């Protein structure tokens with residue numbers, strides 16, 4: 001590293017996530033060009049970061065490449081390198097082969113490998129060091145999600161002066177499942193390095209507090225954990241629920257765009273004026289795609305739905321394609337879709353339009369506008385933002401959302417048709433109910449859903465989290481007498 005005499009630049013707000021919120025492409029002169037990725041989190045935090053001088057620490061998505069920090073769109077981006085071996089052990093291994101299935105009710109069996117754990121610890125240490133390097137004195141550092149569970153405590157060791165918040169975007173499992181994790185105590189100790197730990201649902205917060213009491217043997221009172229420090233003083237950690245949302249203004253604006261509305265009409269025409277049922281998911285076993293397709297196939301088979309009257313569009317965006325459970329899932333889904341289409345397609349009509357692609361938000365909103373019924377049938381999901389995006393796009397209050405009880409969104413969106421995706425018979429009835437609902441009933445439900453989603457957008461979510469972090473940090477200091 002070249003030595004410079006300039007004071008190092010530091011930032012008052014540092015956000016940390018496994019991935020940086022940018023996508024890379026090559027510009028015409030061959031240099032890297034970065035564009036902000038469409039995620040809601042960066043959209044919400046971007047103005048705050050621009051105002052307060054913010055840095056984002058994360059992996060830029062390619063292995064074996066060390067990039068310098070750079071400025072982009074008013075934010076400082078701090079790329080954390082990962083070797084190809086770490087992509088396989090830390091990212092595909094411990095993050096997505098151990099924690100992801102364990103935290104999603106063991107829908108796929110989690111694997112416990114010591115080498116994965118060691119890589120996870122090392123990479124979390126690297127993220128913590130980068131945060132410590134760029135955080136200004138007393139800065140706020142907000143750590144995101146399950147890939148970085150150890151960063152709060154590691155960062156606290158390096159920088160006890162900063163305010164550390166952590167938010168888990170996925171569910172926190174019940175103690176009976178979390179108990180399996182060989183490193184359960186270390187993981188909990190990692191998380192309670194933060195002063196505020198946030199979750200999507202009340203049940204996640206409750207599960208976490210139970211685990212802290214049971215496996216870290218820390219005193220827990222209401223939603224406060226007491227952590228004894230090396231000097232004998234007590235530090236207070238708060239656990240709270242902050243259901244995440246979407247950038248409703250962006251979706252509303254796209255839903256009014258004449259080109260996008262025209263595109264929605266074209267999609268409907270291309271399906272021959274049939275009722276349109278839509279599923280949009282990352283191709284992930286937590287999303288209940290197999291269950292949904294099974295239910296749909298049975299409805300076609302028993303003649304309840306006719307291919308001349310309805311079409312299912314299933315967008316399945318490619319995800320984690322080298323992890324074995326995802327490879328298996330893709331085969332299962334594509335086999336099931338192929339069989340159903342083989343049995344029920346006519347020369348004019350396809351039963352299921354299966355699209356293994358990612359689409360930009362414009363096209364997603366066109367699909368939402370084209371869909372009479374939206375199916376969100378996750379077996380377990382932290383929140384599910386697709387459900388909220390569908391609702392935000394339906395300005396004319398038409399359309400029916402069928403929503404799994406196992407998605408975090410179900411806590412807020414009780415006016416949807418709630419469904420249990422494990423109950424295939426029940427889910428079939430719910431799909432039919434959605435398809436045959438009177439316009440009065442669907443409008444009544446959509447009105448309620450929209451009221452909820454529009455009143456709680458991502459700006460409000462991030463502002464609430466950061467305010468609570470300030471309060472928790474003040475209370476923690478006051479009560480420890482520091």
Ligand code: G6P
Nearest residue numbers: 018019096145146169170319320
């Ligand atoms: C979920 C996780 C995120 C993750 C995203 C995409 O939403 O909560 O942390 O970034 O999936 O997965 P990927 O493995 O491609 O980053």
